[in-house]
Amino acid sequence: MDxxxxxxxxxxxxxxxxxxxxxxxxxxxxxxxxxxxxxxxxHRGLRQGAPEVIYGQGKTPYQILEIAKKLISHGQKSVLITRMSVEARDFFLQNKKDDSLELNYDELSRIGIAGQMPDKTKAVGKIVVATGGTSDMPVAEEAARTAEFLGNNVVRLYDVGVAGIHRLINKESMEHIMSANVIIAIAGMEGALASVVGGLSDCPVIAVPTSVGYGAAFGGLAALLSMLNSCASGVSVVNIDNGFGAGYLASMINKK
Structure with a gap:
């Protein structure tokens, strides 16, 4: 009960x-x-202000369905499911039995929302989600959809990495960056985007390294270390590919 x-x-x-x-x-x-x-x-919602989330990776489709049903039966109006596979989605839809139990699923981010969809008209503040490249979009969408689920307005700035810095410093993008309450900067390769955004904005920046990149990127480790060593003030870093963690943290900052 929340x-x-x-x-x-x-x-x-x-x-x-x-x-x-x-x-x-x-x-x-x-x-x-x-x-x-x-x-x-x-009681997660009562203690922390946001209800329990199901981490789908590693759970069977049956476990995901039953946990979601249990949370909703105890008053949770909607349940966020992260890292949900297509197979788990199909199992959910075929075995939910209760026709009123809806499931909204996004294949790119692997985010599922069971129950009621959040009311976007009640969303608050402004979170900007920026990516270095198109390949970072699965992680970015996990962050963006998590933040939206938690009741935040989200603006997406995708494919604005340092290989073409003019895409980031144009008038429209800069207006969003300068008016954001918090920015999530998502990048693989060398992870330079977080430092650039951190040097342009006056709000907290949450850096998300992704596992995108060639061999020496070491599955995101190179980007992680670059972001941890950022010389821009106000940059914090979450784990590799952790879009959910970034979206959740951004929500906490945005709602303060």
């Missing part, structure tokens, strides 16, 4: 629509449930 649900419950008691005993019973619900293969956290 903060909003608790407030609604207390309001119903205040209006006489629910008894104190019924409300107490709901509040006594266990904060998690042992499903054998998972212990879904029903």
């Amino acid at each position: 903060e909003k649900a608790i407030k609604e419950l207390l309001e119903s008691v205040k209006k006489g629509e629910s008894s104190i005993d019924d409300a107490l019973l709901k509040l006594k619900e266990a904060p998690f449930e042992d499903m054998g293969f998972a212990k879904p956290d029903f």
Whole structure:
């Protein structure tokens, strides 16, 4: 039960629509449930301000479906599923049984959203997601869609890397960079984009190294080290290909 649900419950008691005993019973619900293969956290939204997210990679399609159903049955209106395979999507749609349980899936980012889609009219602030190249878009979309799921306005600036720096410093792109509350800079190869963006903006920059690049890129390690050694102030770094982590952190910054 999240903060909003608790407030609604207390309001119903205040209006006489629910008894104190019924409300107490709901509040006594266990904060998690042992499903054998998972212990879904029903109080995550109340503790942290955002509900539990399912990391799909490594889980079976059955496990993903059952965890999502369990979270929604305990009041979570929507569930974000990251690294969800096409096979897991197909299994979900074929076995969900409840026709009201929707699944919105994006194949590029491998993001699935079970339940209600977020209301974009209530999105706040401004997060800019910028990529060095088109090859970084799967990670970028994971970040962007995570931030949108959490209620943020997101602007995408894709393929604006240092190989063609004029694409980044044109008027339209610079207006977005200078008006952002937080920027997510995503790049592979040498990872230079984060330092450039950090030197142009007055807001926090979250750098995301990607595993894009030839042999000496070492699966993103070269970009990671470059970003960690950025001489631009205000640049923080998340793990290689961790678009979700960047989107979540950007949301926390944007909503402060």
